[in-house]
Amino acid sequence: MQLSEVVVEVKDLFFSYNSQFVLKGINLEIRKGEMIAILGENGAGKTTLIKHFNGLLKPSKGFVKVFGLDTRKVSVAQLARKVGLVFQNPDHQLFAETVEKEIEFALRNFGFEEEVIKRRVDWALNLMGLAEYRDRSPFTLSVGERKRLAIASVLCYDPELLIFDEPTAGQDYLQKERIAELLNLLKTRGKTVIIVTHDVEFVVTRFERVIIMSSGQIIGDGSTREILTNLNILSKARLLPPQIAKCAWLLSDLNIPKDLIYPEELVEKLKDLISGGHE
Amino acid sequence: MDYIYLKDVTFTYRGNNKPALLKINLKIKEGEFILITGPSGCGKSTLCRLLNGLIPHFYSGELSGEIKVLGISVIDTPTYELAKYVGMVFQDPENQLFLSTVEREIAFGLENLGLPVKEIKKRVEAVISFMGLESIRDKAPYELSGGQQQKVAIASVLAMQPRILVLDEPTANLDPYSSMELLNMIARLNRERKMTIVLVEHRLEALLDKVSRLIIMNNGRIILDGTPSRVIIDKKAKIVGVPKVIEVYEKLKNYGIDFGNPPLSPEELVNMIKSRVGAIERGSRRG
Numbered sequence: 001m002q003l004s005e006v007v008v009e010v011k012d013l014f015f016s017y018n019s020q021f022v023l024k025g026i027n028l029e030i031r032k033g034e035m036i037a038i039l040g041e042n043g044a045g046k047t048t049l050i051k052h053f054n055g056l057l058k059p060s061k062g063f064v065k066v067f068g069l070d071t072r073k074v075s076v077a078q079l080a081r082k083v084g085l086v087f088q089n090p091d092h093q094l095f096a097e098t099v100e101k102e103i104e105f106a107l108r109n110f111g112f113e114e115e116v117i118k119r120r121v122d123w124a125l126n127l128m129g130l131a132e133y134r135d136r137s138p139f140t141l142s143v144g145e146r147k148r149l150a151i152a153s154v155l156c157y158d159p160e161l162l163i164f165d166e167p168t169a170g171q172d173y174l175q176k177e178r179i180a181e182l183l184n185l186l187k188t189r190g191k192t193v194i195i196v197t198h199d200v201e202f203v204v205t206r207f208e209r210v211i212i213m214s215s216g217q218i219i220g221d222g223s224t225r226e227i228l229t230n231l232n233i234l235s236k237a238r239l240l241p242p243q244i245a246k247c248a249w250l251l252s253d254l255n256i257p258k259d260l261i262y263p264e265e266l267v268e269k270l271k272d273l274i275s276g277g278h279e
Numbered sequence: 280m281d282y283i284y285l286k287d288v289t290f291t292y293r294g295n296n297k298p299a300l301l302k303i304n305l306k307i308k309e310g311e312f313i314l315i316t317g318p319s320g321c322g323k324s325t326l327c328r329l330l331n332g333l334i335p336h337f338y339s340g341e342l343s344g345e346i347k348v349l350g351i352s353v354i355d356t357p358t359y360e361l362a363k364y365v366g367m368v369f370q371d372p373e374n375q376l377f378l379s380t381v382e383r384e385i386a387f388g389l390e391n392l393g394l395p396v397k398e399i400k401k402r403v404e405a406v407i408s409f410m411g412l413e414s415i416r417d418k419a420p421y422e423l424s425g426g427q428q429q430k431v432a433i434a435s436v437l438a439m440q441p442r443i444l445v446l447d448e449p450t451a452n453l454d455p456y457s458s459m460e461l462l463n464m465i466a467r468l469n470r471e472r473k474m475t476i477v478l479v480e481h482r483l484e485a486l487l488d489k490v491s492r493l494i495i496m497n498n499g500r501i502i503l504d505g506t507p508s509r510v511i512i513d514k515k516a517k518i519v520g521v522p523k524v525i526e527v528y529e530k531l532k533n534y535g536i537d538f539g540n541p542p543l544s545p546e547e548l549v550n551m552i553k554s555r556v557g558a559i560e561r562g563s564r565r566g
Contacts, residue, residue, distance in 0.1 A: 042425065042454045144319050170451060172318045172481060173520035198455050201484065201523065238456035243484060243523040246545040254556060263523050267530040274536050274555055 004032040007161055007192045008053055012062035015048060022048045024216040026062075032160075035183065035193045037203040037224075040213035041238040046196045047088065049213070050163050053194070054083040066161070081110060084154035088165040088196075090146040093153070099125070099141070100134040103153045110157055124152040127185075129178060143170050151182070162186060164195045168202050180206055204228055204242040204261050212237045229259040280350050282443055282475050283307035283330060288344035290325060290334060299325040301499040303344070309442075312469040312476045314486050314507075316519050317496035323479045326496070327447045330477065331365040332358040349442060363392070366436035368446040372428040375435075376420035381412060384420060385435045392439070406438045410464065426457030430464070437468075443475045444468065450482065459485060484522035487511060488543035495519055508540045524548045 010028040014021055023045050030036060038046050051057040052064045055071040055078075064071045067082055087093050096102035103124055107117045125131045128148040133141060138149055147170065154162065168176045176199075183206065186193050197203060203210060203224065210227040212220035212234070220233040227233060229245045241249070248260040254273060260266050285305040291298040300322045307313060315323045328334040332353050335342045346353040349364050369375060378384040385406055389399045407416055410430055420428055429449055436444065446465065450458035462482075466489040468474045480486060487493070493510040495503040497518060503510045510516055511525055527548060528541045538555070542548035 041456060142319065174318055174518065176520075200455065238454065240455050240459060243545050244527070247524065247527070247548055250545065250549040251552065254553070263526040263530065266527055267534075270527070270531060270552060271534055271536065274531075274552070274559070275534075 006030070006065075007032050007034075007067060009065040010049075010052070010062070011064075013049075013052065013059050013064060014061035015052070015057060016060045021060075022216050023052075026218055028211070028218065028221070030192060030194070032192055033187070033190055034209060035187055035207050036195075036209045036211060037207040038194065038196045038211045038213060039198065039200070039203065039237065039239055041198075044213040044237065045216040046213050047165055050085065050165060050194060050196055053161070053163055054085045055079045056085070080106075080159075081157070082160045083163070084157070084159035084161070085163045086150050086154050086165065086167065088169065090143070090150035093150050094138040094146060097137060098135050099130060099138055099149055102138055102149060103156050106153060106157045112157075120156045120158075124156040127155065127182065128152040144172070144175055147171065148175070151179075155182075159191075161192045162194070164193075166197055167195055168197060168199050176202060198239075200228065200239060200242050204244075212239070214238075225259055225261050228261060281306045281347070282309050282311075282349060283477070284345070284347040284350075285329070286345040288329065288342070288346055290329070290340055290342045292325075292338060292340040295340075298499050299340075300329075303499075303501060305494075305501065305504075307475065307477070309475055310469070310473045312466070312489065312491045313478065313494060314483075314490040314492070315477065315479045315494045315496060316481060316483060317502075318518060321496040322499040323496050324447050325499075327367070327445050327477070327479060329353065330443070330445050331367045332356065332361040333367075362388075362441075363439060364441055365443045365445060366439060366441035368429070368433050368436055368444070368449050370448045370451040372420075372425070372432040375432045376428060379419055380417050381420065381423075381431050381434075382407070382416045384431055385438050388435055388439050402438045402440070406434045409437070410434045424457070426453050426461060429453065429457075429461055433461075433464075443477065445477045447479045448481070449478075450480065458482065462486060462489065481519075483511075483519060484524075484544075487522065488547060507543055511543075512541050 006029055008030040010026050013023055013026040015023040026049060040046050052071060053066055055074060055076045058072050066079055094102055096105055100121060103121045104117055107120055125134055128151055130149060130152060138146055141149065167179050183193055207224050210224045211218055212227060214237045219236055220227045220230065228242055231241055231249060234241050242261060244261055244263055244266050247266060248256050249258050252258050256269050285303050288300055288303040289298050290300045317323050328338060329346055330348060335354060336358050348361065353361065376384055378387055382403060385403050386399050389402060407413060412434060415423060415427060420431060450461055462485055465476060465478065469476050487507045490507055493507040494501055495510060495516060502515050503513055511521055524542045524545055528538060538551045542551055
């Protein structure tokens with residue numbers, strides 16, 4: 001199988017704030033169409049890392065290339081058309097008078113035609129369930145709604161690489177499902193998606209690749225199954241295992257494999273274990 | 280006596296036409312540990328605000344029905360009086376902390392009550408020791424992690440020795456490990472101190488095996504109210520998303536493997552399976 005093109009390349013990346021290193025030797029390759037979740041405790045360096053992907057931060061040592069461009073040599077504006085970053089706190093990016101104008105802003109900046117702008121705004125509003133708020137001030141919305149507005153204002157200009165910092169924080173179950181559907185849609189459109197999150201249960205059934213960070217380093221990078229069933233890595237990063245992985249691990253003395261992550265897999269094994277004993 | 284008593288309570292915030300709470304009936308007894316959950320906008324935060332009098336004393340609107348806390352009418356009692364009985368902890372501890380050290384922060388509310396210095400010192404020491412805050416007692420709140428800040432916010436509320444503790448999404452800004460520590464601590468307060476607790480949270484999977492009662496709200500109403508094992512298998516509970524162990528339990532049930540009560544944690548599911556397998560093995564040895 002031929003591998004798709006490399007979208008992000010990170011080589012020996014170090015980054016320091018006030019002479020303290022927050023990132024210590026990150027190496028990473030992200031390919032077109034991948035869906036990646038970056039996990040780790042607060043202060044592990046997750047947000048600092050993704051801010052390198054749109055050029056907002058520049059490496060102290062090493063380099064980051066995004067779509068082949070060395071971020072030290074290009075401006076945020078040059079990358080903005082292809083890289084959309086949604087911050088953890090939506091208030092860091094919202095400023096317009098109305099919800100509609102908020103979404104239009106980037107589209108106007110990129111010089112889209114009026115007709116296209118109108119269509120894109122309607123699409124993004126509907127997709128994020130915000131159509132009824134189009135004339136309201138963003139600051140009259142709830143935190144969850146503001147967060148979805150921040151997502152909508154990035155979606156509308158259709159970047160190739162989308163990065164979401166904590167998209168499910170403060171969202172209830174139904175809104176999380178809506179965000180999951182959005183991620184699926186992005187995947188079917190061939191986009192590359194990176195999320196930063198604490199939400200292991202959200203990641204486990206929806207992402208193919210997981211990266212675990214701790215103290216400015218990557219301590220795990222691989223398939224979701226491999227990483228989220230490695231209790232050693234999880235505990236180093238102070239993460240709790242997904243419920244199914246935990247059950248499987250506690251049942252390993254009954255010959256249940258330790259690397260289960262889906263309810264269906266566990267159910268199959270348990271059926272054999274229990275009714276097998278009957279017959 | 281009911282610690283909390285709500286009868287036919289309906290509340291509409293000023294400027295809204297849709298009620299935030301609609302005909303709420305709720306009785307809570309001493310020592311209960313209640314988890315309230317539901318989709319955003321379901322009315323759970325509004326319900327919390329009623330319990331310490333923020334509604335109707337700070338948030339205005341149209342309120343009807345009867346609300347009593349420890350037999351005292353919330354509508355007729357000022358909030359500073361209610362604060363002695365009902366301690367309140369919010370999502371964002373930063374809004375609650377403002378003093379130079381953890382110790383002073385905890386003492387602040389007690390000084391306001393006009394308690395003697397000796398009593399204040401005694402209570403501060405007791406809370407610091409119960410919450411394990413010895414190592415950070417001289418630190419400023421801004422030097423602390425989110426999890427530590429939230430513990431200090433709870434400590435300063437506990438020092439007031441309330442009879443009821445109300446927490447509105449206290450782990451919203453914490454990472455999973457700090458959340459788990461905080462929720463374990465809250466469970467310990469209920470277990471060891473018999474503290475009556477009303478906790479609003481989305482994180483069902485971390486709490487089902489700890490609480491004594493689960494309430495699910497939607498559109499301003501209570502739609503389910505009962506023990507966690509009864510509520511969580513109700514079809515209506517699907518709107519809050521059920522934990523994966525419940526999914527496994529229900530799928531096994533469809534295959535004719537029924538464990539009776541649902542497992543409320545991975546440990547419970549594992550124990551159910553192990554005792555079932557053990558019984559089968561003992562049976563086959565005998566046969």
